[in-house]
Amino acid sequence: MTAQTALQSSWTKRIEPWLLLAPMLIVLATVTAWPLARTAYLSFMHASLDAGDLPRFIGFGNYLALMKDGDWWHAVRNTALFATTSVILETLAGVGIALLIDSQIKGRGALRAVMLIPWAIPTVVSAQMWQWMLHDQYGVINALLIKLGFISHGIAWTAGTGTAMAAIIAVDVWQTTPFMVLLILAGLQIIPRDLYEAAKVDGAPGWARFFYITLPLLWPTLAVAILFRLLDAVRMFDLAYVLSSKSRETATISIYARQQLVDFQDVGYGSAVAMLVFLMISLVAAVYIQLTKIRLISE
Numbered sequence: 001m002t003a004q005t006a007l008q009s010s011w012t013k014r015i016e017p018w019l020l021l022a023p024m025l026i027v028l029a030t031v032t033a034w035p036l037a038r039t040a041y042l043s044f045m046h047a048s049l050d051a052g053d054l055p056r057f058i059g060f061g062n063y064l065a066l067m068k069d070g071d072w073w074h075a076v077r078n079t080a081l082f083a084t085t086s087v088i089l090e091t092l093a094g095v096g097i098a099l100l101i102d103s104q105i106k107g108r109g110a111l112r113a114v115m116l117i118p119w120a121i122p123t124v125v126s127a128q129m130w131q132w133m134l135h136d137q138y139g140v141i142n143a144l145l146i147k148l149g150f151i152s153h154g155i156a157w158t159a160g161t162g163t164a165m166a167a168i169i170a171v172d173v174w175q176t177t178p179f180m181v182l183l184i185l186a187g188l189q190i191i192p193r194d195l196y197e198a199a200k201v202d203g204a205p206g207w208a209r210f211f212y213i214t215l216p217l218l219w220p221t222l223a224v225a226i227l228f229r230l231l232d233a234v235r236m237f238d239l240a241y242v243l244s245s246k247s248r249e250t251a252t253i254s255i256y257a258r259q260q261l262v263d264f265q266d267v268g269y270g271s272a273v274a275m276l277v278f279l280m281i282s283l284v285a286a287v288y289i290q291l292t293k294i295r296l297i298s299e
Contacts, residue, residue, distance in 0.1 A: 062272035083233035094180025127242035187221025
């Protein structure tokens, strides 16, 4: 093979994947790039749907005002609290349940089917269902706790200052832990069983097999699962909005963006909020991928 032929073959191998991806990239650019560019443009404008004047360019005015907005920073703190707590709990529960299902226990097939029910329910339906269950007067949760003697009267779980965020996190953990279990279970099933057999022969206890075999080999799958859940948690909207509506104590950055765009009809300021939400999600993904060294594309 001549040098020219080898160079042409190498060039073909590089350009062919992009040609195959071209139709998808065109559609993605049509439905994503244009709205994103439009939002970025409006974020530098003073534009309001209820104002009679035309939009005017104000530069970084919206962003500077946003940096001084206490409600925005409160929403950022709520989002950070929700994302970190829910992802940690879902990861721990997901690993535990996946290990249980992966072991040779009776009824694990039925357990897999039952486990998928919370994840299969739409988020809005699930949130509305839990809202009734957590109701201070008619909720089954309060009725059960009163009957068991843990509380003396009904508690407004989704309205209380100290309980609303905890309730939202609990519902999110209940609903999305099955997603973590599925991904982690897939990672467990590709670990060679010979490694465990050899470890047993050498006399390694169960905890040693987990920390020195299971966890290192499971980490690539676990890292990707955490990334998916982290991105979903950072942009969470529907669960908090249904359970606690517009409460400041549980407002996330997505809820705050919706409030500015829809409730206040401030298109310019709301677009600036939406752009910051987009940049924050991108930053979280970039930092996480860099720290965990996830290889999204095989070389």
